Amino acid sequence: xxxxxxxxxxxxxxxxxxxxxxxxxxxxxxxxxxxxxxxxxxxxxxxxxxxxxxxxxxxxxxxxxxxxxxxxxxxxxxxxxxxxxxxxxxxxxxxxxxxxxxxxxxxxxxxxxxxxxxxxxxxxxxxxxxxxxxxxxxxxxxxxxxxxxxxxxxxxxxxxxxxxxxxxxxxxxxxxxxxxxxxxxxxxxxxxxxxxx
Numbered sequence: 001x002x003x004x005x006x007x008x009x010x011x012x013x014x015x016x017x018x019x020x021x022x023x024x025x026x027x028x029x030x031x032x033x034x035x036x037x038x039x040x041x042x043x044x045x046x047x048x049x050x051x052x053x054x055x056x057x058x059x060x061x062x063x064x065x066x067x068x069x070x071x072x073x074x075x076x077x078x079x080x081x082x083x084x085x086x087x088x089x090x091x092x093x094x095x096x097x098x099x100x101x102x103x104x105x106x107x108x109x110x111x112x113x114x115x116x117x118x119x120x121x122x123x124x125x126x127x128x129x130x131x132x133x134x135x136x137x138x139x140x141x142x143x144x145x146x147x148x149x150x151x152x153x154x155x156x157x158x159x160x161x162x163x164x165x166x167x168x169x170x171x172x173x174x175x176x177x178x179x180x181x182x183x184x185x186x187x188x189x190x191x192x193x194x195x196x197x
Contacts, residue, residue: 006066006067006131007066008065008066008067008068008069008131009039009040009042009068010029010032010033010038010040010070010123010127011042011044011047011069011071011072012028012041012042012047012071013044013070013072013073014044014045015046015106018102018106019072019073019101019102021106022110023119024116025043025119026043027116028071028101028120031120031124032069032071032127035123035124035127036127037127039063039064040065047082048072048078048081048082053081056068056086057088058089060090060091061090065089066091067095068096068097068130069096069126070096070097071101072099072100072101072102073103074103075100079096082098083096092135092136094133094136095130095135097127097130098126099122099125101119101123105122106119145167146168146169146170147163147169147170147171148170149170150173151173151181152173152174152176152181154181154183155181156172156179157172157180
């Protein structure tokens with residue numbers, strides 16, 4: 001996409017003091033304003049809160065944003081939250097990118113200037129990356145809730161049992177005539193001296 005058509009919103013979260021105690025979030029937001037394609041950059045106390053999400057939605061609609069970057073915590077925690085906010089604001093949810101400046105900066109770097117510098121690098125990378133995103137659509141496909149486990153050793157047996165306990169149909173495949181792997185070849189196990197078989 002032509003950089004002149006990209007309008008990215010960057011949102012840097014304080015996460016209370018989780019991030020702001022170590023990272024100068026205002027400086028990171030100010031830095032983001034100078035990145036190519038960035039139309040607005042803000043810092044906010046809790047981006048995942050309802051008012052934080054409303055800020056994103058409002059900026060998408062009023063400023064015509066077509067990309068969003070949130071610098072906050074782990075995507076594992078809030079990526080679905082921010083994708084939903086983008087979608088509710090009228091933007092394809094896959095035009096969203098997250099930069100993890102909590103676990104990757106504030107929780108692992110003690111020096112404030114180094115943590116801030118690293119946060120700037122992560123935000124710049126996220127801004128560049130989101131420029132290359134394409135709109136995607138979610139679709140549902142039918143599937144068979146079954147699994148194939150290859151190898152009937154201890155790990156394979158354990159995996160098969162866990163999936164079976166979760167209600168899945170499991171097919172366990174082993175190339176040898178019996179299951180148990182190397183464990184089945186042992187006489188007794190340490191420290192209990194139980195029979196390995």
